[in-house]
Amino acid sequence: MKLASLKHRRDGKLILVSRDLSQAVDASDIAFTLQDALDEWATLSPLLQARYDALNANTVSGRFVFDPNQCASPLPRAYQWADGSAYVNHVELVRKARGADMPESFWTDPLMYQGMSDKFIGPCENIELCDESWGCDFEAEVAVITDDTPMAASVSDASTHIKLLMLVNDVSLRNLIPGELAKGFGFFQSKPASSFSPVAVTPDELGDSWQSSKVHLPLHVQLNGDTFGAPNAGVDMTFDFSELIAHAAKSRPLSAGTIIGSGTVSNLDRSKGSCCIAERRMLEILDLGAPKTPFLLYGDKVSIEMHDKEGRSIFGRIEQTVVPYQIAEQGK
Template identity: 30%
Template sequence: MKFVTFEKPNGSNRAGWILNEAYAVDMHEATDGRLPCNLIEFLDNSEENIKIAAALSLTIDHKGVYLLSDLHLKAPLPNPRSFRDFYAFEQHVKTARENRGLKMIPEWYEIPVFYFSNHMAIKGSGEEIIKPKECDWLDFELEVACIIGKTGRNISAAEADDYIFGYCVLNDWSARDLQRKEMKVGLGPAKGKDFSTSIGPWIITKDELERFRTGKGFDLAMKARVNSVQLSKGNLKELYFSFGEMIERASAGVTLYPGEVIGSGTVGTGCILELGEKVHPWLKPGDKVELEIENLGILENTIIEESR
């Protein structure tokens, strides 16, 4: 199933799922209130709620079913409970460090590392991204997000799949000049990531991807385009650390809750920092960035100038 959050013609925001690729179901309306209005509450009891959703026999004439063309899709999880972004693709890490004259550090191979980013600055596909005023080196990052669907603590990598609700495309926008300066102090990234993160266009449940599983990831092609020109090409099967290993690390001594987001980190070739400015200059207002991942959809955003 593909879960979405959308704005209805009357201006209300609701959550539900895609039906027949052309319709969206308002899950609260279609079930006479048995399912909640938003995805966070749905995830709080995701196993039981998915059973309710899957058992519904809906037609396009059913109450609560709307044409997608009449709706405005939002970020599928507009206010996640947290956002941890990992650093799990070796090619990206190696190349980005080589471009700065740095060697790989052995500790990277020992543990999957992550940072926390601003979970209250989430954007959806089609939404505009405001370039920070003080940023001249704006970058995209081609990633996958994993959505936690069950509470757990000290989760092993082997059992982590039981705690995953689904996956979606993720763009971890980066103000590279801000990031570079603050990380010289020994902390961060923080302000360099603070302004926006995009996810969408929907969250696909984990069962839909099982047939693509291979190695530590999934055989899913990943591409990035800027102004319709393809810059990046990778595959989710290239993960050095699996999402299970990321969840094991994140949950060590810590309770994870439904609605938390785990990012994969950038796939190889998946950002301008790695590709170099000779391939493409830093992003500027008016640029349109499209991230496409096979079976997960296309996440599209346009950069705009800060208005004040």
């Protein structure tokens, strides 16, 4: 299935989207929001699947043209958003960029932080930035959404709790990170709102590209219309999604609607490009002695998309422009 949330109040209104992303149909009579569907997934997913099949067969009434610009993120807000760093070679490069060594344990024990989840940016909404000097960066990732997952779930059990997948732009403010981490208490100001693809999909939509809890397809990133990178999300992923979920659930249960991110997709094969500016800047330092690619500036446009083996968009496109944040006047 492919599901999306039309903009409606805080939590959106659930729709089903055709496999080719051209048509959609209302699903709010089955579950008004995606969170409602996840809360009762075992009961409601068969009903959603039946309507999705009818949508693709052109046998359901009420179809309309799908417009990603009318969409919020599939979960406009979530009870939990935990982002891992599954591509450890990326972690090593980015830490080098800020002069930090990487412990050997990072190859065996996943990194994870809990990000802002009370409001996500829509897939076609602007990235509002207060200050260009903060070093705004995109991070292209894959994420999964779980159903209720018990505490201490094993890796093998964790795989059964993966219900949906999305793409992510995990926005980072690189120049705020070192000062925050120096306090020894983790990210906060340096990790503002993230955004997700217009559509969330069930794993079966990926066919044999979904194996061993990994997505074995390139993740395409463009900056201002130029290709920035297309590393394969299934290559060099040190920790798969089942391992990330088990790590998150070690000491706590995960409620339905928990989002777990992969971290920035990265391949050791540098010809595939990068999924964030920080990684490219580090490679420039290694090759040229200094970085030359600036972090995001006002007016810059970022797009993130993944295609199936036939070249068709799977999740739709994250497409965003960086703009100055305008402080709203009181009472307006």
